[in-house]
Amino acid sequence: xxxxxxxRRGPCSPSEDAPSAPTCGCLAEVVDHLGATGKTGIIxxxxxxxxxxxxxxxxxxxxxxGKNMQNAVKAMVFTDGDGRLLFCSPTEPGxxxxxxxxxxxxxxxxxxxxxxxxxxxxxxYQGLGAxxxxxxxxxxxxxxxxxxxxxxxxxxxxxRKAHSSRRIRVEHGIAP
Numbered sequence: 001x002x003x004x005x006x007x008r009r010g011p012c013s014p015s016e017d018a019p020s021a022p023t024c025g026c027l028a029e030v031v032d033h034l035g036a037t038g039k040t041g042i043i044x045x046x047x048x049x050x051x052x053x054x055x056x057x058x059x060x061x062x063x064x065x066g067k068n069m070q071n072a073v074k075a076m077v078f079t080d081g082d083g084r085l086l087f088c089s090p091t092e093p094g095x096x097x098x099x100x101x102x103x104x105x106x107x108x109x110x111x112x113x114x115x116x117x118x119x120x121x122x123x124x125y126q127g128l129g130a131x132x133x134x135x136x137x138x139x140x141x142x143x144x145x146x147x148x149x150x151x152x153x154x155x156x157x158x159x160r161k162a163h164s165s166r167r168i169r170v171e172h173g174i175a176p
Contacts, residue, residue: 026087027078027087027089027105027110028106028110028114030078030086030087031110031111031114031115031117032114032115033086034080034086034115034117035114035116035117036115039080039081039117040080040081040117040118040119040166041078041079041080041081041086041117041118041119042078042079042081042119042120042121042166042167042169042170042173043076043077043102043107043119043120043136043170044076044077044098044121044122044124044171045075045076045077045098045101046074046075046076047067047068047072047073047074047094048072048073048074049070049071049072050063050071050072050073051071052071053071061095062093062094063093063094063095064094064095065094065095066095070094072094073091073093073094074093074096074098075088075089075090075091075092076088076089076098076102076105076107077089077170077173077174079169079170079173079174080169082169083169083170083172083173089101092104097124098122098124098125099124099126099127102128103128107128107136108128108131108132111132111133111135111136112132112133112135116135117135118135118137119132119136119137120137120138120166120167121136121137121167122138122139122167123138123139125138126138126139126141137163138163139160139163139164140160140163
């Protein structure tokens with residue numbers, strides 16, 4: 001058994017890379033930490049495939065993900081701007097929408113009541129920005145589904161790519 005610094009750390013201790021960053025606990029601690037340090041947090045939902053629940057279970061159908069049509073559970077992951085994992089939520093059945101999961105965890109009131117933190121998110125959290133006073137930032141909404149004018153395409157695509165570039169770190173934090 002190793003006796004180095006990582007062996008002495010408990011499951012909720014700060015990581016060596018970010019000595020003052022909480023690596024577990026509640027979402028409020030993470031938002032407070034990011035607000036105190038002036039850093040950006042990034043959120044995303046991730047699905048984890050699971051075996052099909054037992055036949056007699058009442059909520060068996062809730063585990064079927066609408067995205068992949070497979071049995072899954074969902075977790076919301078919160079990383080800092082460098083992709084370091086700060087928070088992973090308890091799992092919900094796969095049919096739960098990302099925005100619903102965020103609301104149940106209290107993400108709507110935390111940025112409004114707490115410190116000023118900007119939280120980039122994907123389109124699964126569309127609408128959360130208005131509820132959090134603009135603290136949760138989602139990609140620009142596409143106004144034209146078909147036959148968009150050239151001026152709109154020239155404006156929309158760079159904005160979408162810039163947003164995607166800012167939040168790619170959460171995907172790296174989720175990856176194995």
